[in-house]
Amino acid sequence: MIGASILLTVAVLLLLGFWSARRVRGSAGNFTLAGRTLTAPIVAILLMSQVIDSNATVGAADLSGGFGFWAGAAMPIGLAVSMLLLGLFVAKRVRAMELSSLPSYFLQRFGRPGELLCSVLAIVCFGILMAGNLVALGLLMEYFAGVPYWLSIVIVAGVALAYTLVGGMFASVYTGVFLMGVMTLGFVGLSLWMFMGPGYSAPEGLGVLDFEQLTQSSAGSVVNWATIFALGLGNLVAIDVFQRVSSSRSPGGARAAGIMAAVGTVVLCVPLAAVAVTGAGLLGDFDGPLLFGLLTGPVPQPIAITVIAALVAASLTTVSGIFLASSSIIVTNIFTGARATAMISRAGLLSASRYAMVPVAVIGIIVALRVNHTGILLTLAFDLLCASLVAPFLFSLWTRIASTRALMISTVLGLGLRMVFFVLTPTIYGVDNTLLYLPNDVIGVEMDGWSTFVAAAVSAIAYLAIGMTDRPRHQVGLPAATAMPVRSPEAAAAPVAAPAPAPATEPMPEPVSAATSSG
Incomplete structure (x- = not known):
């Protein structure tokens, strides 16, 4: 039953992704930034998808079960801190600049060397993050559906690639709405089951009130705070986060989306660390991902099916976002200059953005097949960005x-x-x-x-x-x-030899001192 639900979820996401293709209408701006039309709740949903994907959730559950509540809660708390900082201090300014990607910001502030440096580092770090999600999805499909690990990775990467190729950012929007529904039902249901069923319990030293996990290095406090720090700051320069903020309808909407995502992350995801701690006591010496053991064991099957559907949807949304952001960077930020721009113009910027996703997907599959890790890859990626x-x-x-x-x-x-x-x-x-x-x-x-x-x-x-x-x-x-x-997607497509004047762009607002700004 659970295996069939996974396959059904993948099929639904694929259909939604292809259905979203009608919104692209041959425009590179629609493809990469959804025409900058997304409302605050939609942007918030897309921001939250990286918090509840398999990479983060499965890894956080294992950390909670092995090292205590705060070890697992550090992941959603760190990402919630990042979303809050994003909403309060970053999103509004970024959206007002009308940029297409994070490297475009570095181009404005640091010139071409900064643009190239940012592009390479961002793609490498988020290649690590993408691989972590593919690993988690591969393990999930192998465990619940009986599909071999290597084949699972190829399938899920192929599905994400297929619907992103046709739908772009709108594909993330459509799948994100589906994600929000199953995520709310599944995660709230799982938390209610714990409190109303077996009840919260924790081994000695691993519970919610065992604050030595945050104060004593021998109990892992340094690692827990480092996790919050790395995710809280590193996620501010996430290429998919930057792109989703830039897709917002307005600067104010981008700011609201960050705050909404922070609140939603805390409410929906932090309680899962308590579920994991309780599950560690229920399962004992379970050999495998702790969350998988709970979902196939004491958790009622309807709740388990919904949670697994949410994990699959969130992971595919995250992978899709990285495909999209990476391809946009490759086309508009790395391959620039007269010769490259002329080639892009002949082939069409929209087609070039789609073609660039293929090598990104292939590299992600190769890394996922060679490095069998989940949550640690998430933290490591943001650590390097910090x-x-x-x-x-x-x-x-x-x-x-x-x-x-x-x-x-x-x-x-x-x-x-x-x-x-x-x-x-x-x-x-x-x-x-x-x-x-x-x-x-x-x-x-x-x-x-x-x-x-x-x-x-x-x-x-x-x-x-x-x-x-x-x-x-x-x-x-x-x-x-x-x-x-600023090089926007449409600006990059303009033929170099054309005598027409360069596309008008809005200059970057004059930066101000942090001491005098009201934010």
Whole structure:
């Protein structure tokens, strides 16, 4: 029954995705940004999809069952913090700039070098995130539907690719509405079942009131706070988040969407950590993902079916969003210049955006087949962003410091240091480092978690120190009148040889000091 429901969910999403194709109407702007017509509730739903996908939910449940309530709750709390910060301080400004992607922002503030650096880092980090979702979906289909793991990954990646190719951002909208319905029913039903059925219980030291998980390093406090920090700040430079905010109907709607997503994440997702802790006691020594054991065991089947449908829908929506955002970056931000633009013009920007998704999907499938991890990949992706792009993005958004040299040096130092810690630390967020570990006697498990803060701090300090002394020689984008033009999807499609004037773009608003801005 559960296996059939998974296949039915995949079929429904595929049909909704193809149905959404009628909204594209041959426009690249409709394809990548839904014509900037999305209302605040729709944008909020799309923002929440990454919180409840299989990668995050299955991983958070395992962390709760193994390390305690706060270890698992750190994931939705961190993402909720990010959504709140997005709504209060970022979304309105980003939407007002009429940008098409995160690298387009870096082009404005740091020039072509910043655009390329951002494009490469964003695609790599979100390739990791996409692979984590494919892994979780592969495990889910193998466990519940009996489909071999490798075949499951190929199927789900193919489905997401198929409906995104035809529907673009509108495909995410249509599937997102379906997601919201099943998500609310499933997650609320699962929480009610726990409190009204077996009742909340937790092994000693792992419960909601065991705050040593947040205060004592021996109980995992450093790792838990590092998770909240990495997700809370790293998600602000998520390429799919940036694109969804840019698709909002208005700057005010984008701001409201972030706040709505933050509230919804806390209400729907944090209680699942308590469910997982309770489930760990009910299942005992269960060999496999904890959430899977609950859904095939004590949880009533109607609730289990709804939860699984929500996980499948959310994961496919996340994968679809990464396909879409990555292809847009490849076409409009990486392949630029006279020759590339002329090639895009001949083939058609819409077709080029679609073709660019195929290699992204293939790379994601290969990584997912080789790296069998879920939730840790989610945190790692945002951790790397915290050590590289977060400080330049936030400081350039809220201050006058926009130094290209500061961006390059701070990224090399922060990301380089984080990678050194990564390969030398035997654990990643409390889990054995089986991804890339070099045995050594220099760094031990006590550095796990601290490395996230140290690398991000080095990046921020380096950016500020260099940026504040670099003006005006190495800064670009200041004053606003000299800001570099924004390349929108339609602007990128204009033939280079055409004598027509460049498309008019709205200059970036004059940045203000964080000390004087009202936000």
